[in-house]
Amino acid sequence: MRGLCRLRTWTSMSTTQRTTFSYRKLSMDLSKQAQVLGAIVLIAIAALSLSANDERAFFECPCTLEFDGDESFSLTAGFRNYSNIDLKNMKVQVLLQSDRWFYSYSTVLATIEIDQTLPKGGVLVEGTFDRSTIYQTSLDGEYYVLLRLEDRGRNWDDSIFMKEKVNPSNEFTIHFLDFLADSDDDGVSDLNEELEGTDPDNPFSVPPDSIIDVVALYGKSFAEEFDGDATTRIQHVFELANQYLDDSDLPMQWRIVGTVEVEMDDQTTSLDSFEDLFNEGERHGSDLAVLFGPFPEKGGYCGFAGIYGWGRRGELSQVSLAYALATVVGSCGARTLAHELGHLMGLHHSVWQHSTGAWRWSRGHSVTGDFYTLMSYGGQGGSAQHVFSDPDAECGTEESPCGDPHDVDTAADAVATLNAVRFQYAQARDSFEDSDGDGFVDPVDDFSNDSSEWVDTDGDGVGNNADEDDDDDGYLDVEDAFPLDSLEFLDSDDDGVGDFTDVFPNDPNEWEDSDGDGVGDNSDDFPLDSSEWADTDGDGRGDQTDLFPEDSTEWADNDGDGIGDNADKDDDGDSVRDIEDAYPFDQSLTEFFSYKFILESAGDSATNAVGFRTSEEDLADTHLVIGVPQLLNGDINTGGAYLLAINELEELDRADGATDRVVTLSSVVDSSMSWKLVGTADLSAAGDSVRVGDLDGDDSLDLVIAVPKANHGGTSSGSLYIIPFAQLDEIDDDNDRIISLSMSDIGDFGLRLDGAELQELSSDNQIVIGDVDADGYDDILVGTHHQNLDDDAEMRSVAYFIPGSRLGNMDAADGELDRIINIFGAVGPGDSRLFISTDGSRENRASVDLSIN
Structure with missing residues (x-):
C-alpha cells in the first residue's frame, strides 16, 4: 500500500487515492522490492475487497487461544463489527507459519466457529468460543500462530499474531501479541519495555525518548530550486517537523544523519538505482530515508510513501525498513515531510478518506469546517493543525478532541500508534554519533568536530563551505558551472551537460550520440542504430530500410510487385492466396495438409x-x-x-x-x-x-x-x-x-x-x-x-x-x-x-x- 499525497494548490495541501501503490510515479523494480518490502500491503486492497473505512469485523483483544493437545480448541476474544450489516456464521482460522507474514505459506491447524452474531455498529461481542474443527496437529517443530477472522464465504476480515510459538502436537495456551498493554501505566507498553530493557512493572523505569535516524537524499534539480543549497532547506523542514512531534506531545525525534545528492528521475520522482537507497542507509546508519525532488511536470502531488506495518498492530519483526523511503517534492514543506514519515511508521489518512493503518485507528482526524490533523487532508474544510491525531488532546476553534477513541467507528489516534512503534523503528539500524551536531554523522563527516563543515570534495583540508574552489580545477565556484566536478567547468549551451562530455556543446537540445551516426539521441528515431535515424511515416521502420517511407501502413514488399505485404493478398507471388498458403512468404512452399x-x-x-x-x-x-x-x-x-x-x-x-x-x-x-x-x-x-x-x-x-x-x-x-x-x-x-x-x-x-x-x-x-x-x-x-x-x-x-x-x-x-x-x-x-x-x-x-x- 502506498499513500500518494496530491496537491490542490502548490502548497502542502493535498488529496489522495487509496489504491495507488502501482501508480506510475514509483519506478522501482517491484520483483526485487517484493522480497524486502514485506511491510507494504501490495495486494491487500484488491484482494480483500475493503469497503469504505474498512467496514468489516475486527478482533478486540486481549485474546487467548488454548489447545488441549488432543481434540479441542478454545478462543477467548472480543469482536467488533463496523460493517453496515449484522454478521453471522463468522469463524477464525488458526494458521501455522514459519514466520510472521500476513501473506505467506500457512498450514491450517483448526477452524473455530464464532457462534454469536456480530451486530453492526461496533458493539463489542466477547466470550470463549470452543466449537472447533481440527485439521493438522501432527507437525513437528515450533510455529508462529496467525488467527484469521473470516465469514462463511471465506472472505477475510481481520488477522492477529499470537505472541508465543507453539508445537501443534502438544497442548498449549498462547496470547495476543499486544503492543498496547501497559502493566505499570507509564505510557510505554510491556513489549516495548522488554525491547528497551526497562521494567514493565515499574512506572519509574521508563525508556528514554526515541531517536529515529533519517538520511535525506536529493536530486540535482531540487538543489537548484534552493540556490544549490539543498542541505539548509532539508535541515529546516526537519526542524519544523520535529516541532510537530513536540506539539503532539510525542517523546521522539526524527534525527537527520546526512544529506546526499543522488541520481534520480525528475519526472517520476524516483531514484535511478535503489542500491543508492540501501548503500546510503548503511553508510549513515539510518532507520528511514526521504527523497527530495523537484515538482514533476505531470505531478500534482506533494509526496508519497508506503504504509509500513499496515494491519500488523505494531508487530514489525518481518518488516524490512532497509528500503523504507518517503518522497517530498518541490517547496512542499514540513507538513508534507511529517505526513510522509507518518506513512512509513504505519499511519494512513483519515476516516473520510476511507483509510486505516497499522491499527484500524492509525490515521488522521478532521472535524468538518473546523480542523484537520497532519495525516488528514483539507477536503472537509477548516484549518490545518500541525499535530498528529490524539483523542486526549484538543484541536480547532471549538477545542474539540484531536481524535476519537479506539472503540468507535471514527476512531483516530496517530499518537498512540507512533508511541507504540517508535522503539522498533529506532532500532532498525545501529546509530552513529554526530559529534559536532551538524546533521552529518561522524562516519560521513570530513570534519566531525566542526559544525560548520562536513565535506571536502577536493581533499585539500578546507571544507566546501569555506573553500572557494571546491573541486580544485582552477575555476572559482562562483564561475564554475560544475563546482564539484573537476573535469567540467563550462556549459556553453546551458543544457546541464559539461562541454568536456557534451558531443554537441553548442546545441542545448543534444548532448549524446550513442550510435555515432552524427545525429543526437534526442532527435534520432533510432539512437542505438547507426544505419537509421529517421522514420518519416512513424511506423517504427527506419527510412533507410522502409520500402514505403511515407506510408505508415506498409514497409515491406516480399515479392517485389510494388504492393506492400500488408495490402498484398499473395505476398510470395506463388498464385496461392496468403490465407490458404501455409508458407505465405516462401514461393517454393505452398502445400497445406490435414489428417x-x-x-x-x-x-x-x-x-x-x-x-x-x-x-x-x-x-x-x-x-x-x-x-x-x-x-x-x-x-x-x-x-x-x-x-x-x-x-x-x-x-x-x-x-x-x-x-x-x-x-x-x-x-x-x-x-x-x-x-x-x-x-x-x-x-x-x-x-x-x-x-x-x-x-x-x-x-x-x-x-x-x-x-x-x-x-x-x-x-x-x-x-x-x-x-x-x-x-x-x-x-x-x-x-x-x-x-x-x-x-x-x-x-x-x-x-x-x-x-x-x-x-x-x-x-x-x-x-x-x-x-x-x-x-x-x-x-x-x-x-x-x-x-x-x-x-x-x-x-x-x-x-x-x-x-x-x-x-x-x-x-x-x-x-x-x-x-x-x-x-x-x-x-x-x-x-x-x-x-x-x-x-x-x-x-x-x-x-x-x-x-x-
Whole structure:
C-alpha cells in the first residue's frame, strides 16, 4: 500500500487515492522490492475487497487461544463489527507459519466457529468460543500462530499474531501479541519495555525518548530550486517537523544523519538505482530515508510513501525498513515531510478518506469546517493543525478532541500508534554519533568536530563551505558551472551537460550520440542504430530500410510487385492466396495438409483436441491430445485420450498399409512417441476435457485430463488428473504405450484433484489454463455443475480458480502428501478461489464461457 499525497494548490495541501501503490510515479523494480518490502500491503486492497473505512469485523483483544493437545480448541476474544450489516456464521482460522507474514505459506491447524452474531455498529461481542474443527496437529517443530477472522464465504476480515510459538502436537495456551498493554501505566507498553530493557512493572523505569535516524537524499534539480543549497532547506523542514512531534506531545525525534545528492528521475520522482537507497542507509546508519525532488511536470502531488506495518498492530519483526523511503517534492514543506514519515511508521489518512493503518485507528482526524490533523487532508474544510491525531488532546476553534477513541467507528489516534512503534523503528539500524551536531554523522563527516563543515570534495583540508574552489580545477565556484566536478567547468549551451562530455556543446537540445551516426539521441528515431535515424511515416521502420517511407501502413514488399505485404493478398507471388498458403512468404512452399483420425470402436466419440509444442526451439516437436470420453477399454466404457506426436504421423498413417493421411488410433499402441491414456471405471467419461499448461513452473508442460464422473466414496464427483509430459516414459514403465488414469499408475509423478459434490466436476470442456498472476506457474480455472455450500442451502453453480504455484501446498492441507487434493476442501487464501453464481438454478451454470485473459 502506498499513500500518494496530491496537491490542490502548490502548497502542502493535498488529496489522495487509496489504491495507488502501482501508480506510475514509483519506478522501482517491484520483483526485487517484493522480497524486502514485506511491510507494504501490495495486494491487500484488491484482494480483500475493503469497503469504505474498512467496514468489516475486527478482533478486540486481549485474546487467548488454548489447545488441549488432543481434540479441542478454545478462543477467548472480543469482536467488533463496523460493517453496515449484522454478521453471522463468522469463524477464525488458526494458521501455522514459519514466520510472521500476513501473506505467506500457512498450514491450517483448526477452524473455530464464532457462534454469536456480530451486530453492526461496533458493539463489542466477547466470550470463549470452543466449537472447533481440527485439521493438522501432527507437525513437528515450533510455529508462529496467525488467527484469521473470516465469514462463511471465506472472505477475510481481520488477522492477529499470537505472541508465543507453539508445537501443534502438544497442548498449549498462547496470547495476543499486544503492543498496547501497559502493566505499570507509564505510557510505554510491556513489549516495548522488554525491547528497551526497562521494567514493565515499574512506572519509574521508563525508556528514554526515541531517536529515529533519517538520511535525506536529493536530486540535482531540487538543489537548484534552493540556490544549490539543498542541505539548509532539508535541515529546516526537519526542524519544523520535529516541532510537530513536540506539539503532539510525542517523546521522539526524527534525527537527520546526512544529506546526499543522488541520481534520480525528475519526472517520476524516483531514484535511478535503489542500491543508492540501501548503500546510503548503511553508510549513515539510518532507520528511514526521504527523497527530495523537484515538482514533476505531470505531478500534482506533494509526496508519497508506503504504509509500513499496515494491519500488523505494531508487530514489525518481518518488516524490512532497509528500503523504507518517503518522497517530498518541490517547496512542499514540513507538513508534507511529517505526513510522509507518518506513512512509513504505519499511519494512513483519515476516516473520510476511507483509510486505516497499522491499527484500524492509525490515521488522521478532521472535524468538518473546523480542523484537520497532519495525516488528514483539507477536503472537509477548516484549518490545518500541525499535530498528529490524539483523542486526549484538543484541536480547532471549538477545542474539540484531536481524535476519537479506539472503540468507535471514527476512531483516530496517530499518537498512540507512533508511541507504540517508535522503539522498533529506532532500532532498525545501529546509530552513529554526530559529534559536532551538524546533521552529518561522524562516519560521513570530513570534519566531525566542526559544525560548520562536513565535506571536502577536493581533499585539500578546507571544507566546501569555506573553500572557494571546491573541486580544485582552477575555476572559482562562483564561475564554475560544475563546482564539484573537476573535469567540467563550462556549459556553453546551458543544457546541464559539461562541454568536456557534451558531443554537441553548442546545441542545448543534444548532448549524446550513442550510435555515432552524427545525429543526437534526442532527435534520432533510432539512437542505438547507426544505419537509421529517421522514420518519416512513424511506423517504427527506419527510412533507410522502409520500402514505403511515407506510408505508415506498409514497409515491406516480399515479392517485389510494388504492393506492400500488408495490402498484398499473395505476398510470395506463388498464385496461392496468403490465407490458404501455409508458407505465405516462401514461393517454393505452398502445400497445406490435414489428417483424419479414426477412433477404435463404433461407440467412441471425440469431444475436443488440444495441440501444443514442448520445445520452443524445435518447431516440429508438436503434439496433439484428443479427448475420447466414450472410449472402450476392452469391454468397459471408461473414456480416455490419445497423445499423438506430430513427428510420428507419417508412421502412424502407414500402419494400416495405406499412405492416405488417415490414421487409425488403434495403431498408437505400436508407436514409439505417442500414448493412449485410459480411464479405469465404467462410464467415468475420462477425456471429457483435455488441456495443457506448465502448472509447476518447471518449463515442462503438464497434461490436464478431466474424468468428470469418477467415483470417490460412493459419489460421482469427478476428478482432474495432472500428468507431467516429461515423465510419461517413466509412468509407462512397461513401454506398452498405454497409461492408466489412476493414482497407482501416475501417483509418483502426477496429481489428482477431486470434486466434493455429485457430478461437481462434470465440466463439459469448461477448463481454462493460463498464468494469471505472472508468477511462472500456469493456473487453472474450472467451471462446475453445482456445489452445496451450506447444509440447508440450494445448489449453486461455481467456478474454481486454482493457482499452479499452490498445488503442493493444497496437497499438504489435509495432512497427507498423497498427491490427491479435494478442491472444495482446499478453497482459501493463496489456494483455490470459489466464484459463486447468483442463480441457484442448475440450468443457469457458472461454468459457461470461462476464459483467462
